[in-house]
Amino acid sequence: MDESLIPNIVDFIGQIDPFDQLPAPVLKDVASCTSITYLGRGEQIEFGDDNTEKYLYIIRTGSMEQRRPDGVLRSKMGEEDLFGFTFLEPLKNALDGYKATAIENTLLYKVPHSKLLKLTKQYPQFSESISAGAQLRLRSALNVVWSNKEKGLFLKKVSEVARGQAAVVDIDMSIQDVAKEMRNACRSSTAIIKQDGKIVGLITDRDMTKRVIADGMDISLPIKAVMTTPAITIDPDDLILKAASLMMQYNIRSLPVVRGNDVLGLLTSSHLVQKHRMQAIFLIEKIKYTDTPEGLAELTSERQAIFEALVEGRVDSEIIGQVMAMIMDGYNRRLLQMAEEQFGAPPCDYNWIVAGSHARNEVHMLSDQDSAIILQEGATEADKAYFQQLSEFVTHHMDACGYPNCTGHYMASNPKWCQTLSVWKECYRKWVTNPQYGMLMNVSVFLEVRSLHGNAELSESLQNHLHSLINEDNQFLPSLVNDAVRTQPPLGIFNKLVLEKSGNNTRVLNIKKYALTLIVDLARIYGLAVGCSKTGTRERFEFAVEQKLLNEDDFKDVIEAFYFLTQLRFNHQLSALRQGLQPNNHMEPSAISSFERKHLKDAFRIISNMQEAAKLRFSSK
Template sequence: MIQSLLPNILEFIHNIDPFDKLPPELQMKIAGSVSISYLSRGEKIDFYPGDPKRYLYIIRTGVMEQRKPNGVLRAKLGPQDLFGFTFLDDHADGEESYSAIATESTLLYLIPHEALQKLLEEHPEYAEHFASQAQIRIQNALNVVWSDNDKGLFVKKVSEISTTFPAVVTSDMTIQEVAHEMRNVVRTSTAVIKNKGRIVGVITDRDLTKRVIAEGVSINNPISDVMTKSPLTVGPNDLVLTAASLMMQNNIRSLPVVSGHKVHGLITPFDMVQKNRVQAIFLIDTMKRTKTIEKLTELTSERQAIFEALVEGKVRSEIIGQVMAMIYDAYNRRILQIAEEKFGPAPCKYSWIVAGSHARNEIHISSDQDNALIIEDSATEEDLEYFKEMADFVCQSLAKCGFTLCSGNFMASNPKWMQKLSVWKKYYQGWITTPDHNTLLNASVFLETRSIYGEASFCDTLHQHLHKLISQNKNFLSILINDATSVSPPLGIFNNLVLEKGGENSNTLNIKKYAITLVVDLARIYGISVGCTSTNTEERFRFAHKKKVLSEDALKNIIGTYRFICQLRFTHQFEALRNGDEPNSNIDPQSFGSFERTHLKDAFRIISNLQDAARLKFSGA
């Protein structure tokens, strides 16, 4: 390299990820090793395992296309983009060969494999920035931007803060014996009751006061006469916020911490509130005591403040989604309770269900409404009129509280989505057995549902019906994969491809349409293929890995990618709120720096590769 060019090369790589993570002296070593190559339009570089001449390439000017051996586009690259990571690792395997073709005159900086390898051996703390595997680079990006340090209650598990242990007794013990165990032996306010090793009930000191002393029940009676049967419990690995929500929504003061039928401890409000004050808990508690819709709407700013605190506090994306869904649930339940107070008790059993991202617990600050009503089959026309009035009230009230009406009208206020259980079964029958474009749209919304109020068994019955239909109609999966992969990730995003045209979002990238939805669709397909009952995106991928239809590398790749693109959306929405703008999923690519550009390209390629794998695996299912 001509030494006079060194300052120019150093200045160029100084602000490019991942070189900007290196100290100045290492940047100088890298710049000093660079050679320069010029490609005319149509010239190409072939990459194949075992190539003795390996480089990491930086595009100085021009445009390159990476294409797989079958000619399929792998990525489209422009100035400041890097390629050649894969073949830097002597031990890398599983990556196919590809070619990089200049689509216009292109100037490249080449960093020799040997020089980079030597530098990283001397300074291993920087190795992950140059890892050959995309998932390692993406995970490293997540660690840089979104760490878990000092995030408090948002990332804590129940096992980390539960400090007390309940008495564990048997159902044939007398009330007096249990009270003695609680007071004199374990010194606790709660007892977990077992029968033949299985948890069958729970009792608290308050229960004993109300159910025994106040009612004059003999203390020689068995504890099974007064215990709370089929008690709510929480797992040791559940989020503390999940336990808080259960307590406040069900008006209980303690939760046994169990796995299977093993008792690990007890979690109480003292553990959560006194030791770990957090705004989300108080917001949910406030909603529970709020009497009017008008007062609920006044809490919208607090919901926004919690979202901003989560994003600014660098909490992981999946936890942000869970917390925001928990708050959404609390709004929805309280509005339903107010509706029942306004219109009177429901004339028959019903279940208010949520769908889509709300059902998956993957909510963000601008999530709209996806909800529906499942009504008991015995309902009369007069009953249906009650539910129509109630559903209109609930959906409009949610909108007043900041949960916008669904543009596709997938809401309980739409008579089509306010139906008896038998009608819902017929809907699913049609969607699964004779799918077309319109029915696939409906199915894509209601393939994930969750009951948040009312008769939860109706939703469970519908889930069982759905899984049975899918197992009997194998062709549905292949139709679903063809529809789900009809949109490709934006491999050429920084060359002004796949940008929105016209309107207020012109020349922006819809990160939901071209990335997040693609991953959600793939998770749905992989989950359905192995009979996964969870609706959560990450859990579906993990279950598919457990069933050996998704490799460990593919699992790490796609989960890392999903978290990264979700967090990009959260950051975009956070900045919009701070600027007084309406938060959405449309991001201006010009706002991305080298860091985002580099990792987005890795993410888009991972999504594209998994789409290809899914087509091969499921198209003929």
């Protein structure tokens, strides 16, 4: 190496992640063993030969493309991009044999594999950033830019805080025996009541005082005579914020922590002694006691402030989505209550369901309304007229509160999406058995729904019907896959990430269309394939792993990509809000740093690999 070239190499690689994390003397040492090579247009580097020296390649000038052995594009790369991660450690599932081709005259820096191995042992942060595992690089990117060490009590999971125990008793036990079990077994303030292994109710020590002692109730009667039903419970993975909201909503002091019908513990109000205050909890409380739609609309600025605080506070993107979904739930429920107060009690049973990002608990500042109503059988035209009034009231005022109407009119105020359960089931049957493009557009919106208000048994029955239809039809999932992979991540991008024109006639990256939606679609497909009843993107992938349909490594890859992309979008939205602009999903090239571009390419490759795997897995069904 010509000594005169070393300062130039140090200056260049010292600005590139992860070399910018190394001390100056170490950078100089790396530069001294770095070689330089020149490729003319069309010249190739082939990988996979175990007998040749391995290198990490850094593009100084020019551009390259990588293709898999079957000729499929893996990535395009420009100045400051790195490649050659595959050979930093032995990986059985690595894409050995791929080729890198210069698509214009290109100058490369080559850092020996042996030198990198020494650096990864000395500098753990460098090791994660340069790791052969894409999910580790993405996780490293999140850790560097958005740590989450100070998230506060209300943004912790219930499992991190709950320390109490709940008694578990049978529905046929006497009141006295249940009281003894609560006192003797675990000194618990709460007993969970089961029937045939399923949770059917609960009783607390306060209930015993009010309903048994104060009323002189016969203590030999079965506990079902005084139990509270249904049991209000909390999942261990839910946020403390949600638990506190439930406690306020139902005026209770304790929540059994359950997963399915397994009782894991008890969360009490004493566990929620606040060392940190979280503004979201107070906004939810304000929403609950606001009397007018106009009053709710006035709280919109507080909702935006909470979003900004969460993003600025480096809170995990998953938690931000959950918090914002809880706030949207609060608005939606309060408006439904106001509508029932204004138009009178509902004439029949109904269930207001939400779809899209709202149903997935992945709400952000651009989330619009996706909703529908399921009516009980026998609902009349007069009943439907009532719900038309109710839904128009709710959707209009949700829009005024900052949740825009769905541009595709997938809302409860559209009479098409306010139907009896039997009509809904017939719609699902048509959509699943006739998976043409138009049908898939309808079903894709309502493939993930969540009960928000009313009789949840109606939506549960509809979802069970959907899963039965999918199990009986071997063409639906392949059709869903074919539709989902029509759009592919932009593997061919490099340098300025130029993709499509926005309304301002500038070229931008649509991070929703070309990245996030693709992952959500894949999660939906895998979730439906294993009959997952949950709606969240992570939950669906996790269930597919549990059912052995998806391997653990692929899950880690795709979920880290999802979190990285979501956080990137949140930061893009925050930047717009700070400038007084309307947030959007279109990222200008100038707003995407070299650091972000490198990790975007990791995420795009992961999505592309998942799409290819889904086509292979489901094409024969």
